[in-house]
Amino acid sequence: MADQDTLHRRGLMFILSSPSGAGKTTISRMLLEADDEIRLSVSVTTRPKRPGEIDGVHYHFVDDAAFDRMIEEDDFYEWAPVFGYRYGTPKGHIRAGLKEGQDFLFDIDWQGTQQLYQKDEQDVVRVFILPPSLDELHRRLKDRGTDSKDVIDGRMERARAEISHWDGYDYVVVNDDVQVCFEKVRSILHAERMKRARQTGLIGFVRELMS
Ligand SMILES: Nc1ncnc2c1ncn2[C@@H]1O[C@H](COP(=O)(O)OP(=O)(O)OP(=O)(O)O)[C@@H](O)[C@H]1O
Numbered sequence: 001m002a003d004q005d006t007l008h009r010r011g012l013m014f015i016l017s018s019p020s021g022a023g024k025t026t027i028s029r030m031l032l033e034a035d036d037e038i039r040l041s042v043s044v045t046t047r048p049k050r051p052g053e054i055d056g057v058h059y060h061f062v063d064d065a066a067f068d069r070m071i072e073e074d075d076f077y078e079w080a081p082v083f084g085y086r087y088g089t090p091k092g093h094i095r096a097g098l099k100e101g102q103d104f105l106f107d108i109d110w111q112g113t114q115q116l117y118q119k120d121e122q123d124v125v126r127v128f129i130l131p132p133s134l135d136e137l138h139r140r141l142k143d144r145g146t147d148s149k150d151v152i153d154g155r156m157e158r159a160r161a162e163i164s165h166w167d168g169y170d171y172v173v174v175n176d177d178v179q180v181c182f183e184k185v186r187s188i189l190h191a192e193r194m195k196r197a198r199q200t201g202l203i204g205f206v207r208e209l210m211s
């Protein structure tokens with residue numbers, strides 16, 4: 001008889017979005033460390049590398065010409081301009097991976113979220129992270145120490161516009177205490193994995209159970 005813990009299921013596309021600085025990268029890294037079944041979809045970007053970022057791990061850093069080539073060759077699942085640079089999700093092995101039960105984590109903005117949802121509604125889980133306040137958001141961007149004052153001002157100017165997309169998400173979580181926020185996000189992931197439609201091994205299991 002099949003083991004209930006190992007029933008086959010489809011993978012999911014777990015999206016975390018937020019205004020810049022609210023903490024989605026922090027929560028993503030905690031999730032990747034805690035959970036072996038989810039893999040980061042590494043985006044391609046034309047923005048320069050920040051200190052500590054590694055090419056191929058945090059992003060694939062490319063120039064404008066390489067990004068243009070990828071668009072022409074239809075290599076992106078989605079792409080969008082964000083803060084003056086371009087960011088995109090390479091198609092890679094996502095579709096095949098989902099079929100085999102691999103989950104993917106996306107740290108992308110609302111534009112990319114809409115595109116992925118339009119392409120693959122059934123596999124997408126959309127989570128929006130809110131900061132506890134705009135003052136705290138500003139403090140986090142400053143304390144992160146990775147961006148100039150001009151860049152931080154630009155991101156703060158965009159924050160309200162980003163937040164206005166909160167209602168395009170399935171779940172909204174406030175990131176006040178990082179550990180509490182992480183646990184909430186992790187619970188969402190665990191519950192979504194149990195959705196009947198994702199558990200493709202259920203039909204056979206139940207049939208066997210009742211025979
Ligand atoms: N709950 C929290 N309390 C205090 N600081 C936090 C919390 N969550 C994240 N931070 C800090 O806030 C800063 C911004 O977090 P992070 O880089 O994860 O944001 P982000 O949403 O991914 O931003 P971006 O979109 O610019 O990449 C980091 O220095 C991080 O350590």
Ligand SMILES: Nc1nc2c(ncn2[C@@H]2O[C@H](COP(=O)(O)O)[C@@H](O)[C@H]2O)c(=O)[nH]1
Nearest residue numbers: 043079080082087088089107108109111112
């Ligand atoms: N639509 C997409 N948005 C993306 C992608 N990768 C990252 N992002 C978003 O860009 C901003 C800025 O990120 P940063 O690392 O420069 O601070 C943030 O909102 C990310 O979520 C992508 O592939 N597609």
